[in-house]
Amino acid sequence: MKFEKIIATCVEINSEIFFIVKINTKCPLKRSLRRILLYRGSLLRLQALGVKRVYSYTLGSETGVSAEQVRKDFSEYHIKGNQRGGYRVDKLIGEMETIFHNNGNHNIIVVGRGNIGSSLANYNNFIQRQINIVATFDIDPSKQRIRSDIPVYTMERMKEIIDRFEVRTAIIAVPDMVAQNVCDQLVKYGIDGIVNFAPVILKVTDDIIVNNVNLSDEIESVIYCVSLTGLEEF
Amino acid sequence: MKFEKIIATCVEINSEIFFIVKINTKCPLKRSLRRILLYRGSLLRLQALGVKRVYSYTLGSETGVSAEQVRKDFSEYHIKGNQRGGYRVDKLIGEMETIFHNNGNHNIIVVGRGNIGSSLANYNNFIQRQINIVATFDIDPSKQRIRSDIPVYTMERMKEIIDRFEVRTAIIAVPDMVAQNVCDQLVKYGIDGIVNFAPVILKVTDDIIVNNVNLSDEIESVIYCVSLTGLEEF
DNA sequence: TTTTTATAGTTATATTTTTCACATCTAATG
DNA sequence: CATTAGATGTGAAAAATATAACTATAAAAA
Structure with missing residues (x-):
């Protein structure tokens, strides 16, 4: 038997061959998006503490990510800050909500x-x-x-x-x-x-x-x- | 104030500045090693079912990884199979145990x-x-x-x-x-x-x-x- | 108002990870 | 015993990701 493109896979259980339907398991969000999720979690916590503004390196150290990476990620999703004063927490959270199309509860x-x-x-x-x-x-x-x-x-x-x-x-x-x-x-x-x-x-x-x-x-x-x-x- | 190399980071809470000791959070195992862990889990399950032998694409579809990736990962950790008959489950598990230096319980x-x-x-x-x-x-x-x-x-x-x-x-x-x-x-x-x-x-x-x-x-x-x-x- | 400076934003570079293609091998087959 | 099908093993190319270096900007200071 020959597979042109493998559609089914098989295992041998006690010398019997069983077929398993071929499948894709995918979700793994892009690393950067995954981090946006991480930033958001942090920002929500900071917001609850009354924090109004963060810097790339603040948020970075808060989440275990380098400051450059934070900025890079923001840049990728067109999130803009203030070039001297960092980012406003509420604005950041808002922008992230739109990325995740968060229209209400799930x-x-x-x-x-x-x-x-x-x-x-x-x-x-x-x-x-x-x-x-x-x-x-x-x-x-x-x-x-x-x-x-x-x-x-x-x-x-x-x-x-x-x-x-x-x-x-x-x-x-x-x-x-x-x-x-x-x-x-x-x-x-x-x-x-x-x-x-x-x-x-x-x-x-x-x-x-x-x-x-x-x-x-x-x-x-x-x-x-x-x-x-x-x-x-x- | 100026940082030569950022050692401390700060957040502004209600216009007070707080410092946070700078830190590294790392564990993220190399992707390939992480997958070895995944393969092992699968193999243990298959072994319990009485499966004696797997192929790269069997194990791949079992774990949601491409066959090439499986082989590449094995190659990286010098795990060898049989070039016609795939891999023996018990041998694979054994080799993985040594990778993880598994000497007894943790x-x-x-x-x-x-x-x-x-x-x-x-x-x-x-x-x-x-x-x-x-x-x-x-x-x-x-x-x-x-x-x-x-x-x-x-x-x-x-x-x-x-x-x-x-x-x-x-x-x-x-x-x-x-x-x-x-x-x-x-x-x-x-x-x-x-x-x-x-x-x-x-x-x-x-x-x-x-x-x-x-x-x-x-x-x-x-x-x-x-x-x-x-x-x-x- | 001009200058300074800390930080955002971006481009370039390096590294890691995945995919592809193919050479290699071995167990079965005739 | 030679042949071959169907696997593994791996080097090279491609893609994704991370890091570093640099530029632009806005706020504060002079």
């Missing part, structure tokens, strides 16, 4: 009301960022007795809620074994953006945005860096 | 036994990765009544535990307002690697590794990509 849902799902449901930093968790779902009906501001529904009501709240983005916080299943279901119901906390890389078609967040990897990379203790490579 | 601690802290304490994917949470800490003494495999201590016992278990890496899962404080304390006690879940960029000296994980950013970047719905830039 309704999202969380599937899986286990540890991570509950963390997210109770996380209060989302409000400031206009991220609005409208519902959570879990197969386990006992979870519905959880007392919380954010309701827990059974999986059956997923489609209904997605439609009602015009949800486009969902968070997957279920065990790895069922993550792909949940993912497929979500896509079927019209979700086109997924943040996946299950330690699996989800398989989706090109038109779906997936961001896989792997907690183990985040921790392991630090453990690794630490183990190098100021040595050679990086 | 003891870590979690500070903050709130939502995220508890998630991490109950997260059972760490065992496989030889990440071993030896203790969690919280200011709130009532948290100590939590029934769980992983103990909850008051902050006072932090130094003792760090020393006893030779902990070098810690996770910060406390509210943003106290994160920097906790960070400074940890560093004082000899921690040199930190994974920070508080939505603040921590300020540390050059010798400390920090990995800031911002959940809002992860979600927002998906929301942003979705809002573009298959358009121009990326």
Whole structure:
């Protein structure tokens, strides 16, 4: 058998060959845009502290980015400051909102009301960022007795809620074994953006945005860096 | 006033100027190494399924990476396969362990036994990765009544535990307002690697590794990509 | 009003990362 | 046992990203 262009891939499990539909997992925002997100987070915090104006190097050190990089990023998105007095915080935030087309709240849902799902449901930093968790779902009906501001529904009501709240983005916080299943279901119901906390890389078609967040990897990379203790490579 | 080389940065809060000690926040593993981590996660899962052998494009599609990239990455770390039959899963995992100098378990601690802290304490994917949470800490003494495999201590016992278990890496899962404080304390006690879940960029000296994980950013970047719905830039 | 100066904005350069193309190898096949 | 299909391995080109160096500007000082 020959592939002109690889469309399907296969794995060998106990000498049986299984095919996996070929897929693209992409979201990785451009580095610069990702940093704009970072700057915004910082600026919102500074604003809450009453800070009115920042300089490129202020914001840089606040976010762990060089001053040149900050200016470069701003330049890329046509964000202008005052050539002596830095940038006005409120203006900066405003400009960033327009970059992210932030027209009001974004309704999202969380599937899986286990540890991570509950963390997210109770996380209060989302409000400031206009991220609005409208519902959570879990197969386990006992979870519905959880007392919380954010309701827990059974999986059956997923489609209904997605439609009602015009949800486009969902968070997957279920065990790895069922993550792909949940993912497929979500896509079927019209979700086109997924943040996946299950330690699996989800398989989706090109038109779906997936961001896989792997907690183990985040921790392991630090453990690794630490183990190098100021040595050679990086 | 003039800076020869910027050592300190300042912000203006209600027309008062505050100085912030200048700092480097770095961890961002080389992209290729980060992917090695990704491959390993996938391989461990495949191994558990009984998969004995993979090809560059199998592993690639499994992890959302191109086959060429997989091979290039392997080449960079001198991982060799069989030029017809792909790679043996067990051998690959072994080679990756040596890259990460994985000599046994890594003891870590979690500070903050709130939502995220508890998630991490109950997260059972760490065992496989030889990440071993030896203790969690919280200011709130009532948290100590939590029934769980992983103990909850008051902050006072932090130094003792760090020393006893030779902990070098810690996770910060406390509210943003106290994160920097906790960070400074940890560093004082000899921690040199930190994974920070508080939505603040921590300020540390050059010798400390920090990995800031911002959940809002992860979600927002998906929301942003979705809002573009298959358009121009990326 | 002129000069100075600190900072923004931009262009040029360097580095990193990815992609491409192809040479190389090895297990199967006839 | 030679042939070949289907993989790996890698060097070179391209693209993306980061850094550095420089120019322009506006505010403050003289």
